[in-house]
Amino acid sequence: MNKKVPNEFYPNIYNINYQNLKDKGITTLFFDLDNTLIPYDVALLTDEVVNHLKELEKDFKVLIITNNKNRRTKLAVGNNFLFLANAKKPFKCGFKKGLNLTNSTPNEVASIGDQLMTDVIGAKKMGFYSILVNPVDPKSEGIPTKINRFRERCLLKRIKRRDPKLYKERLDQFEPR
Ligand SMILES: [Mg+2]
Structure with missing residues (x-):
């Protein structure tokens, strides 16, 4: 079950205790793009996001890693940050x-995203430190993500049933819609 549960949950990327990550030996942050940094229907990273990530780059290597297309990602991120689409x-x-x-090893990476089925499960498979955040705007999600969210709800119910203590600790405040 632990393979499907994030190490930590925060309401958003601004609340994350980055100092704690640094203390754990994390050197690299992998950020999901859609609904972690900006909603699906927003074309560009906001100034708030850019400033936040620029600040983090003083302490960490930052990569934006997304399942979305190269065109969307390139437009959103521009020359601001390293990114990987598809x-x-x-x-x-x-x-x-x-x-x-990023020239990193798995134990140095913290992966930050808004979906259990893609971000958390993937990060756990890789041996990354996994952080779940609430989606910025659940209403902006399209069909593929809605399907993921359906599977995510089933998984959340299963985790809650099997390990209520762990659920309460790390998933109770997760609000995917
Ligand atoms: Mg996402």
């Missing part, structure tokens, strides 16, 4: 490319 999370191939791009 990552095929939760499969390992994209994450492995991410390790190469």
Whole structure:
């Protein structure tokens, strides 16, 4: 069950205790794009996001890693940050490319995302430290994500039934819609 549960949950990327990650030996942050940084229907990273990630780059290597298309990602991120599109999370191939791009090893990476089925399960498979955040705007999600959310709800129910203590600790405040 632990393979499907994040190490930590925060309401959003601004609440994450980054100092704690640094203390754990994390050198690299993998951020999901859609609904982790910006809603699906917002074209560009906001100034708030850019400033936050720029600040983090003083302490960490930052990679934006997404299953979305290259065109969307390139437009959103521009020349601001390193990115990887078409990552095929939760499969390992994209994450492995991410390790190469950032010259990191799995134990140095914290992966931050808003979906259990892609971000958390993928990160856990890789041996990353996994952080779940609430989606920025659940209403902006399209059909593929809605399907993932359906599977996610089933998984959440299962976790709650099997390990209520762990659920309460790390998933109780997760609000995917
Ligand atoms: Mg997402």
